[in-house]
Amino acid sequence: MGSVYALVAFGFSITYTTTKTFNFGQGAFLALAGLIGISAILLVSQGKLIGFPNPEDVTWGTFLFALLAAMLVLSLLGYVLYVTAIRHFVGEAGLSWVMSTIGFGIIIQNLALLIWGPAPIAVASPLGEGIITVLGTGVRPQEILVFGTTLVLMIVFDWALHKTKMGKAVRAVAFSKTAASLMGINANAVAVAVFAISSALAAIAGVMVAPIATASVFVGTLLSLKAFSAAILGGLENPRGCIFGGFLIGLLESLIGLWYSNLREIAVFALIIVVLYFRPAGILGRVHAEKV
Numbered sequence: 001m002g003s004v005y006a007l008v009a010f011g012f013s014i015t016y017t018t019t020k021t022f023n024f025g026q027g028a029f030l031a032l033a034g035l036i037g038i039s040a041i042l043l044v045s046q047g048k049l050i051g052f053p054n055p056e057d058v059t060w061g062t063f064l065f066a067l068l069a070a071m072l073v074l075s076l077l078g079y080v081l082y083v084t085a086i087r088h089f090v091g092e093a094g095l096s097w098v099m100s101t102i103g104f105g106i107i108i109q110n111l112a113l114l115i116w117g118p119a120p121i122a123v124a125s126p127l128g129e130g131i132i133t134v135l136g137t138g139v140r141p142q143e144i145l146v147f148g149t150t151l152v153l154m155i156v157f158d159w160a161l162h163k164t165k166m167g168k169a170v171r172a173v174a175f176s177k178t179a180a181s182l183m184g185i186n187a188n189a190v191a192v193a194v195f196a197i198s199s200a201l202a203a204i205a206g207v208m209v210a211p212i213a214t215a216s217v218f219v220g221t222l223l224s225l226k227a228f229s230a231a232i233l234g235g236l237e238n239p240r241g242c243i244f245g246g247f248l249i250g251l252l253e254s255l256i257g258l259w260y261s262n263l264r265e266i267a268v269f270a271l272i273i274v275v276l277y278f279r280p281a282g283i284l285g286r287v288h289a290e291k292v
Contacts (some may be wrong), residue, residue, distance in 0.1 A: 002250015003150035007205045008227030009242035011198030017174035017237050018194045019090050021097045025105015026202055027224030029074055032108055033206025034215035035116045036073055037066035055124035063126040070203040078199025082192055112217045120216035142211045154243050233272050235285025
């Protein structure tokens with residue numbers, strides 16, 4: 001779960017650093033990704049879009065197809081979100097984009113409710129449902145897959161941000177949109193790309209977590225809230241800090257759950273309050289001095 005939080009938190013970070021906005025409808029995007037993944041699996045295996053997949057329907061082929069389909073649809077939705085709900089408010093005073101993104105997310109959630117209904121849909125893992133024992137602890141193969149996928153993606157994105165032209169353009173726009181534009185960087189194109197990438201990361205998280213937490217219209221709300229909390233905890237303007245915050249919250253949840261599961265949310269948000277009291281910019285964030 002910490003891996004899922006880290007993926008979505010990273011998306012929050014890159015959109016905030018480049019546009020000073022983020023998608024408060026990300027929970028609806030994450031939930032939609034899982035449902036699109038279900039439909040993609042059903043389309044290949046049973047020739048229909050709505051229903052309940054059988055365990056034998058979930059192969060590596062159908063699972064990867066579901067992942068790619070969800071990423072494509074969510075990337076397009078990220079573009080639509082930016083154009084319709086965010087672009088007009090970037091650089092302007094006020095928080096109009098907050099209600100705009102929340103409204104967009106509510107529309108997506110209700111459309112998904114009309115299509116797939118409120119019932120959660122269970123889906124098998126392409127790795128099977130066996131349990132792997134590690135030092136006396138049972139771990140499902142899907143959980144290892146999620147963890148490994150997140151690590152690879154985070155290493156790739158960290159390399160891309162620091163070593164590629166696109167990554168340097170993103171960092172330049174994050175530092176100063178005006179200066180980046182004067183240097184010939186298309187800041188609007190960078191913002192569109194960043195929102196598409198953020199939505200694609202939500203798609204990966206949604207499809208990957210479906211075999212663990214089921215696919216449902218409502219599954220993304222708490223996941224995205226904790227991912228946003230992870231971004232704040234680690235440092236919203238520091239992608240590495242957001243990743244660290246995601247894993248930290250996931251580990252804390254698991255450790256508290258071993259003792260008393262009802263205290264998990266209390267412990268997580270109490271930690272955030274304490275950390276922000278002493279480190280307002282997050283654990284790995286930096287406080288910027290403002291000249292007046």
